[in-house]
Amino acid sequence: MNYEIREDNSVELSGYISVCRCDSKRLRDKTGEFIEQIMPNAFKRSLLKNPNIPILFNHKWDRQLGRNGVDECKIYEDNIGLRYFIRTNDEEVVRLAKAGKLQGTSFGFYSLKETYETLKDGLKRRFVHDLQLLECSILSVEPAYLATSVEVRAEGEKEMELRVFPNEPTEEIQETTEEEIVEENVEETEIVEDTEVTTENEVEEDKTEAQEEIVEQNLELIENHKLWLWLQKNKK
Secondary structure: OEEEEOOOOOEEEEEEEEEOOOOOOOEEEOOEEEEEEEOOOHHHHHHHHOOOOEEEEOOEEEEEEEEOOOOOEEEEEOOOEEEEEEEEOOHHHHHHHHOOOOOEEEEEEEEEEEEEEEOOOOOEEEEEEEEEEEEEEEEOOOOOOOOOOOEEEEEOOEEEEEEEEEOOOHHHHHHHHHHHHHHHHHHHHHHHHHHHHHHHHHHHHHHHHHHHHHHHHHHHHHHHHHHHHHHHHOOO
16 A cells, blocks of 8 residues: 655555455355455456445445545556555544554455366365455454455345455565566467468468469460360361
8 A cells, every 4th residue: 555645634545455366365254265366357347337436444334535536536457456546634544644554455345256266275266257346445454364354244135245455565566467467478479479470371371372273274274275276287
């Protein structure tokens, strides 16, 4: 989490709420322990359907700090994960930011589509492909099991899940992700080059076949001409 105190005694907060395609620490629900990955574009699709997502203070709906797209508050998915920016003059948040006591961020969601795989040690990995983002929160309290807990709240027949993203240096995330992006770009370049080579070979083969066909046609014309000459010569 990055924060900056402004001259008007407001605070700007920014950072990541979640990193996509990255294993979480061990989580636990009623079925046991598992790790989890939020898949790319899951947040983006949810925000397209409902962009009006609030940023709360400690998951308290009566402590709304901002709402996506309103004033200086943004929530969006980039090539790393779910990112936010908010500027607030909430006195408690400003005071805690000055004291360095903000603990991180969290988000609440419904899982709409998920798949699982079982790892070698028997632990399950959950992939969340689609979700409904409900709210994001700035935290001043440390959860009982920071970054390892799953809090489920019953909402009718649905279960709202909470995930915590601790206050960790953003630079490390960005560096790791940039390296992965470079590797992916290299792999894509290699694939493109292979494709281009294959395409050039195919073009050369096509040219050769066309040339052979022209030669055959010419030979046929020559034979037909010879036959015509013979017929002319042997006319009565």
